Amino acid sequence: MADFGSESSEKKEEFFSEAQEIVDGLGKFLLDLEGAVAASRVDPDVINEMFRAVHTLKGIAGLFGATRMSGMSHELENMLDDVRMGRLDLTSNVIDLLFKAVDLYTHILLFERGEAPDPQQEIAKLLASFAAVTQPEEAPTSNIFTQFDLDPGMFGVLTEYEEHRLKSNIESGLALFRLRVRFNLTVLDTALEDLKKKAKPLGEIITYLPAPSTDESDFENLELDILMASKSDAATIDTTLSVEGLVVNPVKRRSGGGPPPKAAAAPVSKSPLPKIGAPPSLPPPTIAGPARLPQDLAPESHAAHGAKSVRPAAPAHAARTSVAPQAQGQAGQFVGKSAAQTTVRVDIRKLDRLMTILGELAIVRSAVGRLAERLRGSVEHRELGTDLHRLHRTFERQLGQMQNGILEVRMVQLGPVFDKLQRGLRAISREYSRPVNLVITGQETEIDKLIVEELSDPLMHMVRNAFDHGIEIVEDRLKVGKPEVGTIALNAFQKGNHVVIEVEDDGRGMDPKLIIASAIRKGVITEDESREMSARDAYRLVFMPGFSTKTVVTDLSGRGVGLDVVKTNIAKLGGIVDVTSEVGIGTKMTITLPVTLAIINVLIVEIGGRSFAIPLASVEEAFVYDPSLTRNVEGREVLSLRGQSLPICHLSSLFQVDAFDDASDSTRKFYVVTVAVGIRRLGLLVDRLEGQQDIVIKPLGRSLKSVHGFAGAAELGDQRVALVLDVAAIVEEVLAGDQSRFLAMAGEGRA
Amino acid sequence: MADIVRSPGRDLRRANDGGKRIEYLAFTLGSQIYAVPIQHIAEILKPPPITEIPRAPRNVVGIISVRGKLVTVVDLRRRFGLVESPFDRRTRILLTDTGDDEPIGLLVDEVRQVYRLAEHEIEPAAALGGDQPAYIFGIGRQDDALLVLLELKALIES
Structure with a gap:
């Protein structure tokens, strides 16, 4: 474990999240x-970004004494x-x-939080593999630079990176x-940054140097050779x-000329090339090769400053350009600094607190509303009432x-x-040498942060299941006759107040x-x-505890659990x-989730004199109950x-509360609230409909688990607390039949 | 809570008569006086409307909202197997604060006073003879009062 010493837990938490x-x-x-390598179009900036990210990681890990992380980062940085x-x-x-290194980082972070075993061995193993691939090989480089009429003045000061x-x-x-x-x-x-950005679609700016000024008296401008x-x-x-005063000259390719023997013999990276001859269109170079500053040769300097800084190439220019390297060096030191300036990391509990306050404000608002009435x-x-009413409306809108x-x-x-799933x-x-493509759509779909955090495990199980x-x-x-490479599609989209995520494969079904x-x-x-089971019922069996065929602990989840856990975890959200599935075509699993857990719009109903809230997101309609239309x-x-059958559930008997709905009083009206979860529908019989309201939902305590x-x-x-129905659980309980109802009762007896 | 500590029933003479003393909040259920360490009681509430929970364990009366937080209320009469009694103007809910556990509301008949008990005033639960439940921690005696001292953690967790 990292020794955080006297660091506050908030600092620690910040470290973890960063x-x-x-x-x-x-x-x-x-x-x-990986995609770029496959298309053989690697953007060097991506590698640079990764390099800097690892560098930052090494820095903050060192700061927090997370030695495993800083150690691994050091090696990774080198690689x-x-x-x-x-x-x-x-x-x-x-x-x-x-x-593997990225996965191991996650593991190390879990370890630092005390939630996973010490990954020391895995790290050692990975570092050994690093060492195996990074064996230095002194391959003789054929000197392709000699194909060009390069100015040795410029060429001589290229850093190793620029040369590469x-x-x-x-x-x-x-x-x-x-x-x-x-x-x-x-x-x-x-x-310069602007120029680089504009140049990017066309190619790449390799290097730039201060050029000898054509006007010695001009101290305000700097000419650059690029x-x-x-x-x-x-x-x-x-x-x-489109820069004012820009001069563009192609560097000529040497026609058919083999490299001059002298140049070919010289190891490129060690010393400046001998003069090959300046392009005639440019002023004769006055910058001397050896003017490169010594620290530019040290690898650490690349790391800290990137390869972007304008190097003072000659003592005469050093004074004039010394501002630039410093400023650039600082900016390049930590990754994403500019992004960090526009975002704030907030503990979600702070948002929860704000939400609670807002909930209480909403209660004050109702009270003010009643007063106005x-x-x-x-x-x-x-007159006073009308004024207050107007104020109340404004308050309501802004709230x-x-x-x-x-x-x-x-x-x-x-x-x-x-x-992460990908x-x-x-x-x-790769492990099973079974090629598969993951096709993702809708990754921009937004959902409550708290839900997202609980999603990756169940989704990973489902993807793994689709693969297995x-x-x-x-x-x-x-x-x-299927394509060699299998496809697993991950689709997300918003549907009303729900987010739907589909995991679909083109496998055997x-x-x-x-x-x-x-x-x-x-x-x-x-x-x-089994005799009365439809295909639908059969598919649902895969979510039953004890059905899972996997007894082996998967290395992905680390827990050899079945789809029943997936279902439970999703239900918790x-x-x-x-x-749905089709033999030979494939299987599709669909998760339907609420967009947010924080504030929900509910229908308040009354059952046996008590108020209950039904999330409006799952309510389809409500109508007066007519017993003559029901059958058993x-x-x-x-x-x-x-023309459709709707199963009816008497909530008063499900909840065992005294109600007046025993049908003995035929003059009383009851209401049916149709709720839908996925494609399953259920009619909930209630005594009265009270109305709609926005509520801040709070979990019941552990003692009511x-x-x-x-x-x-x-x-x-008005000081009242109403229970919010877990529609998914009730639909499940009622429609799944006696078995789970029995389980619910057993749970009640146990407690 | 401050009101209780300064309640007239408290005997101030005992404040300094030597030895380590622990403060207990005494309350009644029927004719018996019980007491819990006052450091574990965050607040004493007059019962707000309580929302019943269908299918909840029998000891649970329901839930209340205390400044935006939901609190489960346990009826100690039911918990101890006593006959239930209707609420009256003395009925109170003790809001627990044991640090780790979630706060629980304990429904009691009446809150009495704070006792400062010295060690020699506390007898082990075994003095009552036989197997006593884990939540009975001991018997407190002071003057004529006889207090059944409760261990909150055991009471909540069982």
Whole structure:
């Protein structure tokens, strides 16, 4: 464990969340990188970003005494440095190691939190693999630079990194250009950044140097010589960069000339090349090669300053440009600094507190509303009442906006969760040599932060399940004419107040008959029960405890659990899981989740003199109950509604509260509230409808954990607290039949 | 709470008569006086409307909201197997604060006074003979009063 000494837990928490954020970012870069390698279009900036991210990680880990993390980061940093310097090729082996490192980071963070065993051995193993791939090899570099008429003055001061970039650009067949531009010293940094940004679509700026000024008396401007590699021509570069006074000159390729023997013999990276001859269009170089400052040669300097700083190339210019390297060095030191300036990391509990206060404000608002009504009703205070009523309306509107604002802050995109899944799937796909593509849509879908945090485990199980049980081995796929590479699709989208996430595979599908047979064998159901089962019922069996076929602990989840846990975890978030499948075509699992857990719009109903809240998100409609339209089917009351059967649940008997709905009083009216969860619908019989309200839902205490059917409770104003129905659980309990009802009763007896 | 500590029933003479003393808050259920360490009681409430929880354990009366937080209320009469009695103007809810556990509301008949008990005034529970439940921690005696001392953690967790 890290020794945090006297650091406050808040600092520690900040470290964890910042580190986790960087690690997640690394994972994302890695996925990009893998795609780029596959398309052989690696953006060097991605590797640079990763390098800096690891560097930052090393820094903050060291600060917090997380030695395992800083140690691993150090090695990883070295490896990434090798990659960006071109000393190490990005083979799939190297990428694998990088993926492993990202996963290990997560493990280390869990360990530092005390939630996972010490990963020391895994780290040692990974570091050994690092060492194996980064064996220095002194491959003789064929000198391709000699193909170009390069100015040795400029060439001589290239850093190792720039040299590598130059080489790799020439190898990709890009042409070289020499640009001359003049910038005002005061805006040098921004102007350069701007130029680089504009140059990016065309190619890459390799290096820039202060050029000998044509006007010795000009101390306000600095002329720069820029070496750029591009696939475009000089005219295009000129118009795209559109900088005043820009001169673009192509660097000529030597016609058919083999490299001069002297140049070929010289090891490129060790000393400046001998003079090859300056391009005639440029003023003769006056910058001497050896003017490179000694610290520029040290690798640490690359790390701290990146390769971006303008180097004073000659003592004469050093004084004039010394501002730039410092400023740039600082900016490049920590990754994402500019991003950090526009975002604030907030503990979600603080938002919860705000939400609670807002809930109480809403209660005050109702009280003020009632007061206004009372005043308006009285003769002497009517005018006062009207004024108060108007104020109340404004208050109400602004409170609503504030509520939306806080809710918006809590919402995060599903993207990072999906990235994690992609890494996980990639790992198992390679492990089992069963190629599979994860196709993701809707990663920008937003959902409550608290829900997102609980989502990745269940989703990982589902993806893993799709891979294990869905995707066939290659031979089997080819036999039935499917593409060799399997596909698992992860789709997310918002649907009303819900977010739907689908995990769909194009695998072998599920055969209801086989599922039923397996369930009987495992004692999950009896043969009698199996007789009345539809295909739908059969699919649902895979979520029953004891059905899971996996007895092996998966390395992804670390817990050998089945889909029943997935279902329970999703249910805890107020969501449900449904399955559809077709033999030979594939399987689709659908999770339906509420968008937020914080504030919900509910329908208040009365049962046996008590108020209950039903989340409006699951309510389809409410209507007056007509007993003459109901029939008894298999011991269950069913109402025919527009040609469809709706099972009816008497909430008073489910909750065992005294109610007046025993039908003895035929003059009383009752109401049916139709709730829907996924595709399942249920009619809840209630005594009275009270109205709609926005509530802040709060969880019931631990001492009430054994009580099923309630998602929590909420204050309604006027000091009353109403229970909020857990519609998913009730639908499940009622429609799943006697078994789970029995379980609920057993739970009650136990408590 | 401050009111209780300064309640007239308290015997101030005992404040300084040597030895370590622990303060207990005494309350009644029926004719018996019980007491809990006052450091574990955060607040004494007049019962607000209580929301019943269908299908909850029998000892649970329901939930109340205390400044925006939901608190489960346990009826100590039911807990101890006594006959239930209707609320009256003396009925109170003791809000527990044991540090780790979630706060629980304990429904009691009447809150009496704070006793400062010295060690020699406390007998072990075994003095009552036989197997006493884990939540009975001992018997306190002071003047004519006989207090059944309760261990809150055991009471809440069981």
